[in-house]
Amino acid sequence: MTGLGVAGLLNAQFICTSCRASGSWIAVTRPLPRQNSSIQRLRCVRCQEQIVAKVSRRDDLRSDARAESRREYETLCTLQRVFPQDEHFGTLLSLGYLESAGRGIMVTRHFCGDNLAQHLRSLGEPDAREACRAAGVWLRKLHQSGDPDVQMQMLGVADKLDYLAVTYGAVLRRDRETWTAYRCLEQTGLRMDAREFAGVRQHGDFKPQNMLCDGTRYIGLDIHWQSIGPAVYDLAPFLNHLWLVCRTFGSLLTNRHYLQRESMFLAGYGYGNDPQAVYWAQLYFALCYLGAYRQKGRLAANYARWRIGPLVRELARRLEEVS
Known part of the structure; x- marks a missing residue:
């Protein structure tokens, strides 16, 4: 149209x-x-x-x-x-x-604001950290707006691993480093499978690009709000995309800057001191991103190797450290 x-x-x-x-x-x-x-x-x-x-x-x-x-x-x-x-x-x-x-x-x-990914690039580091904290607060408010009596939820590890293996297994096996990350996801996931987490009505696609900010007010976009599950499945994609925003070509941000923004986002949400489930969900999504790019052909696969590959390696390292 x-x-x-x-x-x-x-x-x-x-x-x-x-x-x-x-x-x-x-x-x-x-x-x-x-x-x-x-x-x-x-x-x-x-x-x-x-x-x-x-x-x-x-x-x-x-x-x-x-x-x-x-x-x-x-x-x-x-x-x-x-x-x-x-x-x-x-x-x-x-x-x-x-x-x-x-x-x-x-x-x-119409709400006159930039998406958060663009907004962060215009801010100094203290203000960028505060914006990430505010994004966490917004997500917590969304989750608290859902059903108050949702039962405890598990991560659904077996289903997630089956999806990865069936959908992207062939392309994820192409190099040892990526398949090692998958094996890390598999082994740590099986040890976590019996754990239960508070269930929430999930945003469904929460990332900096799906939040608008005018410097004062934060507005969420593309809110699916259909599925019930652990909050980590909203926290993880936001953190993955935040990491990618921090590594935009030409950016001078360091890993320390990302970790500070990550910490502020989780603090704004009120997430506890157990990072294992978040890292696991982040690595799951990162492997999905990588597999989807590889299925599109050589050019997309080369882009993903530069763009997504470092994220996969970093998350596998962090997950192993806390497991």
Whole structure:
């Protein structure tokens, strides 16, 4: 759906929630493609209210994209009631949902901020650590907004290992170092399999790129909020992507800077002093990233060797140290 198409659809079917004008929307930006959707900012010419239209991809044989878009809208509506919105932490304000031409269109009020990965690059180190602490606080608030009586959960080690072996086993065996990391994951996981962890309703894709910040307020994005499981499966992907942000090409950040940011994030969340489960989940996700890149061909595999390989090695080392 083109930018003109989105504006035309909204002008026909969506009135401005601020001034009640109809037919008043103009595009401010071009559609920005994302993995499973595109987003575009629009403005009401009467009151200058700005909104964002998130347009799903078309339905296909593999997924019902409209249903996923509708669930995301309904999740946001629920979170506006149960998430403790305040001057520092919140979620996007959902304004409406439409369907057209096999796509779902979720409309939210525009929040003027950068994603946290970009925001961190603009900050000095003390402020960057504080931003990471705030991200941990936001995630804790999300988890506390879920079902209060969730039963204790296990890591599901056997299922995770089976998924890795079946989906990526062939490409992970290509070099001894990566397969050694997999074996470390397997051996430590089997020793942890009987442990239980507090269950939470998970974000489902928590990473710096899925959080907006304007310097004062932190807003979560792409909140799935469907699965129940241990909190480490939200903590781990954030930390992995934070590590990758800290190693962006040309960055002068050191491992010490990352460790300080990691510590502040976990402290903001209120995570205890047991790092083993977090390292295990981080290594699991890192091996998934690496396997997915290797399946895309030689060029992607070479990129992953430079980008993801050091993360896998570091996590395997850390996991062995605490096991």
